[in-house]
Amino acid sequence: MATIVQFENVGLRYGLDSETLSDVSFSLHGGGFYFLTGASGAGKTSLLKLLYLAQRPSRGVIRLFGEDVVTLPRKRLPGFRRRIGVVFQDFRLVPHLSAYDNIALPLRLSGMAEADVDAPVSEMLNWVGLADRAQARPATLSGGEQQRVAIARAVIARPEILVADEPTGNVDADMAQRLMTLFEALNRLGTTIVVATHDLPLISQVAGAQMMRLDKGRLADPTGSLRYPPRSQDMG
């Protein structure tokens, strides 16, 4: 499969602090399933932010879908962002919108006819087990329920890349398993999946997934070649 994401010597510095990410180089292939691990504060969220275009790097080159996105003019960003679904670590549900409206957001933003919105949203709500909570505001949902809404919102528009930052942090093992099954199903349909997680047993569940490890802002494998299968490296 073709390279869909490419980082070359990427560095990220917040303000005047020392670099949060240094010399990060790797490439992801279209249709792959990738895990990103590392200790808390290692820079996982920071790396994902670069990937979903919430942040520009301080140095280096990032290519998405074959195009350099570091120098991309602002007005071209939406086109790229629509091809990427994001589950934020802090969910970022829109507080005054119902679960249903939150999940429908990407479809509506893309200009889908209102009549076509209902079927996929209802299907997604069923999938994440929240059909009976469709009209609930995020504040009235449990942490795990909010997380499931966030996941449904990220995948509903069938993005080419799904970026999930600790997507199983607030759900029980059973729901984590179901979410992974959902991700694998999307992956089989061709979506490239990137999941940041501390949950090593979860990683071992996904056959064929590849893993990147961040250590204090650097990819632990300096060659940038990814290690797989993950089981052999991290469970031993």
Add this chain to the structure above:
Amino acid sequence: MAGADRRAAREARQRLLPQGRLAGPMPWVIAIMMFLTVLTAAAGLALGAAVRSMGADLAGRATVQIVEADAEKRAALTQKIAASLRASSDVIAVRPVAAEKLAEQLAPWLGADAADADLPIPALIDVDVAPGDQAARIARIRQSLTALDKAIRVDGHAAYLEPLTALLAGLGWLAAGLVALMAIATAAIVVLAARGAHDSHRPTIEVLHLMGATDVQIARLFQRRIALDAAFGGALGFAGAAAVLAALGGRLMATGSDLLTAIGLPWAAWLALLALPVGGVLLATLAARWTVLRALGRAL
């Protein structure tokens, strides 16, 4: 079906920003500004209308004075000039003022027997000038008459009112300036309100951005809500000002004075006033759009 779909899509878009007032006290401030703007513009338009109606009445009139001490000569000259005026194509009506009427009008100043005395009262002829560049026609009349006799003066009535019309015109310009200033102030209020609205919804905006919303999509949300707020304020301010103007108009009519009743507002002026709230909403919409787009442009 397509209409229902569009309506549903619009309702979904409207939910993206929370219900209720977006821009704090902005609608009320706009109402006050619109009230003042409409009153000021109405004053300006009324002055303009008064200037025009006075001008139209007077521009077509002139008085020819024949100053001649000898009563016989004066009468002869008056006859001759009246005849010459009647022959002129610049003139549509000639009315010699009867000596008795003139004496009557002068009596308060000269005493009741002024006409009997040998005071050299000039003879007057009122002239209605043909329409179309009446100032030039009066100048032509003056030229031809003074060629007949040095002792003849031709006064266009418009000239009497020139200082007054100049004053009224000046006030009209002042009103226009005030309307422009209030438009600027209104735009400034909208800019502040839109900036505040943008700041307080930053988290939502950021999420929408990251999901691929364009700046224009986001700006439209704010622009629409601010336009609605501005429409509310504009309508309120206009209604208030219209009520005041109607009441004032009634008072003016009640005075029965020619000068004051001339200050009425023609229908076209009411239409111009109605354009103010419409223009205000348009201005608010554009200012909101511009502000939000600018603020969005600073984010990634």
